[in-house]
Amino acid sequence: MTDEKGQSSRFGVPTLRTGQAHPHPEPIGGSAYSAAELMPGYRVVLLDQRKLPAIERYEYYVRADEVAQAIRDMVVRGAPAIGVTAAYGMVAGAVHARGDAASFLEAMRIADATLRASRPTAVNLMWALDRMSASAAQHASLDFAARTEAMARAARELHREEVAACRRLGALGAELVPDGATILTHCNAGALATGGYGTALGVIRAAKEAGKDVRVIACETRPYLQGARLTAWELAKDHVRVEVIADSMAAHFMAKKAVTLAIVGADRVARNGDVANKIGTYALGCLAAAHAIPFYVAAPWSTVDLACATGAEIPIEERRQEELSHFALPDGASVQLVPDGVPVKNPSFDVTPANLVTAIVTERGIVRPPSGEGLARLAAT
Numbered sequence: 001m002t003d004e005k006g007q008s009s010r011f012g013v014p015t016l017r018t019g020q021a022h023p024h025p026e027p028i029g030g031s032a033y034s035a036a037e038l039m040p041g042y043r044v045v046l047l048d049q050r051k052l053p054a055i056e057r058y059e060y061y062v063r064a065d066e067v068a069q070a071i072r073d074m075v076v077r078g079a080p081a082i083g084v085t086a087a088y089g090m091v092a093g094a095v096h097a098r099g100d101a102a103s104f105l106e107a108m109r110i111a112d113a114t115l116r117a118s119r120p121t122a123v124n125l126m127w128a129l130d131r132m133s134a135s136a137a138q139h140a141s142l143d144f145a146a147r148t149e150a151m152a153r154a155a156r157e158l159h160r161e162e163v164a165a166c167r168r169l170g171a172l173g174a175e176l177v178p179d180g181a182t183i184l185t186h187c188n189a190g191a192l193a194t195g196g197y198g199t200a201l202g203v204i205r206a207a208k209e210a211g212k213d214v215r216v217i218a219c220e221t222r223p224y225l226q227g228a229r230l231t232a233w234e235l236a237k238d239h240v241r242v243e244v245i246a247d248s249m250a251a252h253f254m255a256k257k258a259v260t261l262a263i264v265g266a267d268r269v270a271r272n273g274d275v276a277n278k279i280g281t282y283a284l285g286c287l288a289a290a291h292a293i294p295f296y297v298a299a300p301w302s303t304v305d306l307a308c309a310t311g312a313e314i315p316i317e318e319r320r321q322e323e324l325s326h327f328a329l330p331d332g333a334s335v336q337l338v339p340d341g342v343p344v345k346n347p348s349f350d351v352t353p354a355n356l357v358t359a360i361v362t363e364r365g366i367v368r369p370p371s372g373e374g375l376a377r378l379a380a381t
């Protein structure tokens with residue numbers, strides 16, 4: 001079989017290769033690609049991560065409920081990037097609220113509720129919406145043009161702050177990376193997941209920028225393959241040496257002493273230092289402890305939820321069975337992997353207890369070992 005560009009595919013599946021340059025004149029994401037941006041004219045543009053690495057395509061959204069649906073459908077994913085996108089979704093909501101202050105605030109309340117319901121685990125979503133709703137209350141009495149621009153300014157500022165947080169925590173975390181390290185990571189905690197630079201991948205980028213020789217082992221991250229599709233795509237673009245392994249191979253490589261340290265991102269950090277992240281992270285934490293390998297978590301402060309006492313309180317998203325029972329192709333088709341009628345379970349996240357985490361790296365500082373006292377100290381800074 002050959003694809004639309006005439007390339008053959010070993011598995012009889014089209015290997016599409018199409019790329020689109022970033023449409024924003026000055027993306028805040030700060031690289032050649034960006035997960036989410038607000039275009040001039042207030043349209044929200046998202047890089048469709050469901051199609052990577054085969055197709056690099058940007059999609060436009062003009063209403064808050066469309067943005068919420070895009071988050072639910074994983075067009076954009078990754079905790080900080082979801083927060084940034086929701087902030088832009090609130091701007092899209094403001095664009096359609098032309099009435100007086102009261103009707104603007106009612107439209108903003110509906111947009112907030114719709115976006116808030118799109119995914120449950122990443123607390124960055126709630127954090128971003130709290131900020132944007134506060135901004136709506138602050139600017140409600142302005143006229144339509146002024147309050148819409150104020151909302152756009154607030155959302156872009158939030159985006160800029162998240163990228164700056166990644167750069168800062170990346171620089172702090174790079175100190176933990178020895179020269180010559182082989183770093184194991186899970187899921188995608190890069191620019192695609194944060195709006196720019198990345199958290200776990202930010203630490204790796206910063207280590208490389210500091211002149212260290214680093215190589216990465218990316219777990220494929222079943223069932224959605226964020227590691228194989230997205231982390232490998234990002235790192236290869238940045239010329240960071242990366243190899244992909246099946247999740248089940250991690251123990252093998254740790255036992256062979258082929259892993260210097262592991263680092264992952266987070267969707268929510270509880271007050272006691274428990275960490276919710278992509279399903280499979282807990283298993284890696286157990287394996288790292290068993291092999292005496294440092295296990296780091298990198299996250300901006302927007303991921304820390306001090307209202308959540310322990311990991312047991314973190315809501316774990318159960319996603320569609322089809323994400324596991326079928327293999328999705330970039331053209332929208334899918335291949336069935338599980339027999340008809342056999343149910344599957346698909347929790348998207350798990351909780352790694354604080355005692356398995358060597359340190360949590362944030363832009364405010366490093367908590368080592370993770371503890372309620374350590375996080376409280378950083379909260380006060």
Ligand code: MRU
Pocket residue numbers: 077078079080122186187188189190193194198199200226264265266267277278279348
């Ligand atoms: O379901 P996803 O792809 O949104 O899950 C993403 C993760 O679990 C990431 O590791 C996490 O959000 C950290 S992103 C910096």
